Structures are given as C-alpha cells and as structure tokens.
Amino acid sequence: MYGENVTDGVWQTVWGGVDAGTDPAYSTCDSPTLRTLDHCPLRLRPHHPRILIFDYTPSSTHCVFQQLSPTQPKVVMMMGTCSTPPPFLLLLMMGVCVGVVEGWGSVEHLARAHSLDTIIVEHLKTYLRQHLQEVDLRNNFTRMLPTHLLQGVVKEVAEDPVLSLVTTRRLAKDWPVPLEVQKQEENKVLESQEMETSDVISSTPRDKQVLSLLCRGHTLLTASESSHLKCHVGSRGSPWLRLMPVKVEEHSLDPAILSFHDLFLPHQLAVLRQLSRPLLEQARVQGADKSLTYMYRSSYNAWLRGPTHPVVRAVNHMIAALTGLEMDEDKEEAELLQTNLYGAGGHYIPHMDFLALYRSLWESDNPVEKLMKEFPNGDRVATFMIYMNKVEEGGRTAFPRVGVSVEPREGSAVFWYNLLPSGKGDLRMLHAACPVLRGTKWDVPQTVSTSCCITTFKLTNSVLGFVLHHVQLVHLMNYQYCTVPFFSWFNYKKFEVQCSCVVTQSPQYCTSIVLYSTALSS
Ligand SMILES: O=C(O)CCC(=O)C(=O)O
Numbered sequence: 001m002y003g004e005n006v007t008d009g010v011w012q013t014v015w016g017g018v019d020a021g022t023d024p025a026y027s028t029c030d031s032p033t034l035r036t037l038d039h040c041p042l043r044l045r046p047h048h049p050r051i052l053i054f055d056y057t058p059s060s061t062h063c064v065f066q067q068l069s070p071t072q073p074k075v076v077m078m079m080g081t082c083s084t085p086p087p088f089l090l091l092l093m094m095g096v097c098v099g100v101v102e103g104w105g106s107v108e109h110l111a112r113a114h115s116l117d118t119i120i121v122e123h124l125k126t127y128l129r130q131h132l133q134e135v136d137l138r139n140n141f142t143r144m145l146p147t148h149l150l151q152g153v154v155k156e157v158a159e160d161p162v163l164s165l166v167t168t169r170r171l172a173k174d175w176p177v178p179l180e181v182q183k184q185e186e187n188k189v190l191e192s193q194e195m196e197t198s199d200v201i202s203s204t205p206r207d208k209q210v211l212s213l214l215c216r217g218h219t220l221l222t223a224s225e226s227s228h229l230k231c232h233v234g235s236r237g238s239p240w241l242r243l244m245p246v247k248v249e250e251h252s253l254d255p256a257i258l259s260f261h262d263l264f265l266p267h268q269l270a271v272l273r274q275l276s277r278p279l280l281e282q283a284r285v286q287g288a289d290k291s292l293t294y295m296y297r298s299s300y301n302a303w304l305r306g307p308t309h310p311v312v313r314a315v316n317h318m319i320a321a322l323t324g325l326e327m328d329e330d331k332e333e334a335e336l337l338q339t340n341l342y343g344a345g346g347h348y349i350p351h352m353d354f355l356a357l358y359r360s361l362w363e364s365d366n367p368v369e370k371l372m373k374e375f376p377n378g379d380r381v382a383t384f385m386i387y388m389n390k391v392e393e394g395g396r397t398a399f400p401r402v403g404v405s406v407e408p409r410e411g412s413a414v415f416w417y418n419l420l421p422s423g424k425g426d427l428r429m430l431h432a433a434c435p436v437l438r439g440t441k442w443d444v445p446q447t448v449s450t451s452c453c454i455t456t457f458k459l460t461n462s463v464l465g466f467v468l469h470h471v472q473l474v475h476l477m478n479y480q481y482c483t484v485p486f487f488s489w490f491n492y493k494k495f496e497v498q499c500s501c502v503v504t505q506s507p508q509y510c511t512s513i514v515l516y517s518t519a520l521s522s
C-alpha cells in the first residue's frame, strides 16, 4: 500500500493503491475498490487540478494520480478496460476530466482531440508499470520504487538532487572504474564461460557492478582492445547492399558486436511504431513467473507479421542482407517482428537471448535431438536490434561480460550472435536494456533462428576421412549465406566418429552437408 505525498514545489504526486498481486478484488471491474477512492486517496488542490492519470487496468499494480502545475494542459486520462467506474464519473461531473481512455488507440484519439503531444501520451501509457515513484509529464525519471531490480544501476543518477541531462552525462563521464572490476577484466571471458546458466535471469554480482558502469556509457575494453575496433562503410558481402553500402561500427570483435547506422528512414520507423501501438501488451519473459515479468522486463511489446506491411518486409530483407542469415518467416527462420516500448525506468535485466539455457541439455546423451524436440525451430542464432527512436537519456544496451554498451540511436541497429559455432549458447552474450532515464525507447529486438536441418552421420572409414570431413566443413562455413553453421558433436568411439550437425539457415548448405557426409560414410 502506498500513500505518500511528494511535493517538489511545481507539481504534486499523490500515490495510493493496492498491489494487484495481494488484492484479488482489485483485479476485476466489479471490485468494490473501484467504487471507492479509499484505497486510492485523491487530493486535488483547487488551484492545481490539471492532470489526473487513473490506471484501472485490471492487472495494474497501482492507482496513480498526478497533479501538475497550472501551466500544464488540463487532462484526465484513464487507462484500462473498465469504461466508466463511478469515481471517474464523479470527476467528470466535477469538470476535471476531459475523457475516458480505454486502451492505446483511445489514448491517442483523446490526445489528438485535445491537441496533446502524442509523445507525452506514450509516456503516460508506459510509465505506470515502470516502478517509478515519480515521473513528471515530460517523463523525467526522478525516483524509483525500492523494488526495482536495477535499482543499483541507476542509483547514483537517480539520487542526484538535480537530475538534468548535464548531470547525467557528467556522472557517466567521471565515474571511476572500481579497481576490482579492472582486475577481474583479465579473466572475464574464461570466467563467464564457466558460469551456470540454469536461470534466465542469472547474472553475477560482478555483472551487475559492471552493468552500472556500462549503462553510463563506459567501456571496459582496454586501450589495446579498443584500438582494433573500426568504423567503416561496407556491403557485408550482399550484392543488394553493394549499391547502398551501410555504416558499420565495431563495438567488439570477439565476440562480435556490430552497429549499423542510418539504416532505416524516419518514416519507416514511424510506420513500425504506428503498426505496433494498437497491439502493445506487457512484454513477457520466457520461463518467468508471469506476475513477476514486469520486474524483469518492464516494456510493452507487439508482434508484427511480415506480410502485413511492406515496411516489415523491408526490415526483414535488410536484416537478411546485413547478416547473411535467412529471414523467411514462413520457414520459421525469423520470429515475428517484435517491437518494444520502454517508458521512463523501463529496462530488461541481464539475460541471454538463446533458448537452450540449460546446461544439462548439452550434457545429455543426444543434445541435438533434444534441442530440436524442445525448440523445433532451432535456437536463436543471432539478435538484430533496431532502435526506433531517439532516447533522451539512458536505455543503452549493455553487455557486461564483454564490457561494452551501445547507445540507442534512431534508425541504427546492433547485431550479435547468441550461439557459438558449436550450437551452444555463448555465455559472454549476457545483455541488458539499461533503464531509460528520460523519454521513451522503442526498439525491435529481432532474433533469427537456426531452423533448417540436423543431420547425424557416422564416419567409420578412417581418421583421414574425419580430417577430410572436418576440412570440408570449415570450407562450407565460409559459405556466403551461412554465417553461423555448426558442426557440433564429435564422439570418438574406437575409430568410429559420429557427428551430429545442427546446420543453420541455408538450404544449399544443408544439402551440401548431407551429400558430403553421405558420400564419406558410405
Ligand atoms: O532493448 C534493449 O536494449 C535490449 C532488449 C533485449 O535484449 C531483448 O528484448 O531481448
């Protein structure tokens, strides 16, 4: 239960509410809670009644009321599915309200009708779930609820009395790298490969400590590591991009983390945002307790089906051209295009994007078969994440085990592989969406699956056969449209070699592998 009044001289926020998790009555429109304001104390000041945001979404965690200064537009928003609960009618009669808002579309409609900045409306829609104690109309991040999982990451910034762009930047620049982090750097890759991955949210204390730095824009790469990184213009081996080379920025070489800049036009991004808005729902986390999901990942997301719009198809086409990975949705190689919207405080705690999280799977007798049974479309080879808007502050994508973070830039994208060539998840690729400190963040974290085929074959002939085969596989790995092929499993039994091979992506590649291995084993 919250009931705190906070006054900063300009505007006042009155918090009230019950936790949906602990009060089942709150989760229905018939709830007595909705008929009374007892649990949501509303104290409008006569000289300040400018804004009221009332979250009645059944799953909402809090009732939120805000009043702004007289200079702010007068607006009352009501989020959720209950159309006209009594308290709202009461407020209408008091002349405070301008409309009822049901769902995303209506929020926009209301905003247009009252000439509100739709960006502001986006903020209103999202911040309610972002665990912030206070947010003003411009969505400035001020204080976080103590339960926020990334509390530590933003603590220093959040507790700064004057939270301004300048302050945030200064903190980011001057923040010293703690000595123990520097020391641990030397072993970072080895160490991370040994970590347990039994849980989707597993990250070590060190990961969190590093994250705190990365979210402020630090890099933990050494000067020598950084000196090998380049920015260049290239076509990535794609004939299609030869006429339209793209700007590539290297953030890390091993593992590879690349940014592509100025990739999408503002109107394409606007279309993606527009297509997403009516479909937005609380984002989920695979395997996580549903009611806790928002603690791990506090964004809204929408799934866009490729054929529905030429822009969606164009995006998939661009990803395929840049990565060499196939993006045919019908063949399940690409998941549906997912768009994500984070409000102030919005974040995604450190996680891996690959699916076969459990080490036990790889230690079992026939991991490849198990993998394909559990995840028939294969695992997620890579992630290609597009940033769809300019984030005013915060919202970097951080890779604590690599020691780099990527700034979200409108129209840019970041790309990394989630799997090692063996097909196992690359534990170095733990990453997080740093909390948005100011504004909103829209992105498209598109994952690409292995799909294609598995082939299992035996080589009984000779060691020479095995060596030849190996050489051939390495040769095939360089196949232009098959960036991440794997030959994952070699079991020596006397001179019998059994290979299972999860082959990714290119049908040509699969065919060659199958033909070649058949020839060798016959
Ligand atoms: O938004 C980000 O920066 C990261 C998002 C992410 O990792 C995901 O959606 O899987």
Ligand SMILES: [Fe+2]
Pocket: 351, 352, 353, 431, 445
């Ligand atoms: Fe991710």
